[in-house]
Amino acid sequence: MVAPPPESLSSSPILLATGLAKSVPASGGPRQLFAALDLSVSAGEVVAITGESGVGKSTLLNIIAGLDVPDAGQVSIAGRDIAGLDETGRAALRCRQLGFVFQAFHVLPHLDLARNVALPLVLAGAAQQGALARAHDMLAKVGLPGRGGDWPAVLSGGELQRVAIARALVHAPPLVLADEPTGNLDPETARRVLDLLLAQARDEGAAVLIVTHSEMVAAAATRTVRLTAAGLAATHGAAA
Structure with a gap:
């Protein structure tokens, strides 16, 4: 008898977070942001996280990216438990497996726009010429054609946001984390950026997790979950 083939890797979650808990210092003692939080995102999914300001949405993304440490629980990306990696290992995992759109942009002021966007490719070992072409x-896809030689200092907040999104997607990572990616954009550009994130899931098979207050983004997601101190609750689509 021939054994059935093993389950495809694509059927396993790209992101799996289990039992996450996090508290932050407060004047009256530690304030719990969330506890016993479970979340999985599979290839091709776009999951939107909503919730009131201060509930820990950005903190959750930082924990998933290995930039912050939870009080309890674990996170695995593409089957790798990030708690078992040292800082070098976590940096390497982020470089190859993760694209992060930060709310504060984190565009490097000493690099022109093309070199900012090419940075993930260069860090992964790509040749500079090919990285810059990409x-x-x-x-151009985020609406900044011919602007690669410009410096970040001359850009508006919305333009910096688009540079950050281009940098997060340039290396086609299997997991994309986006913190309010349309928050600084006009409606037309916001729609273009959202289409890029949706295409990353649809065409590249990425798992996309978006923190957002935008009804447009939430409505376009495969599913939407709301973060509260009690954890995640599905508001549309399947349970988290």
Whole structure:
């Protein structure tokens, strides 16, 4: 008898978080943001996280990316438990497996736009010429064609947001984390950026997790979950 083939890797979650808990210092003692939080996101899914300001949405993304440490629980990305990695290992995992759109942009002021966007490719060992060509292509996709030689200091907040999104997607990572990616954008550009994130899931098979207050983003997601101190509750789509 021939044994059935093993379950495809694509059927396993790209992101799996279990039992996460996090508290932050407060004047009256530690304040719990969330506890016993479970979340999985599979290839091709777009999951939107909503919730009131201060409930820990950005903190949750930082924990998933290995930039912050939970009080309890664990996170695995593409089957790798990030708690078992040292800082070098976590940095390497982020470089190859993760694209992060930070709310504060984190565009490097000493690099022009093309080199900012190409940075994940260069860090992963790509040749500079090819990395820069890909960066210029991504800048065009976010509505900044021909701007690769510009410096971050001359950009508006919305333009910096688009650079950050291009950088997060340039290396086609299997997991994309986006913190309010449309928050600084006009409606037309917000729609274009959302379409790019949706295409990353649809065409590249990425798992996409978006923190958002945008009804447009939430409505376009595969499912939407709301974060409260009690954990995650599904508001549309399947349970978290």
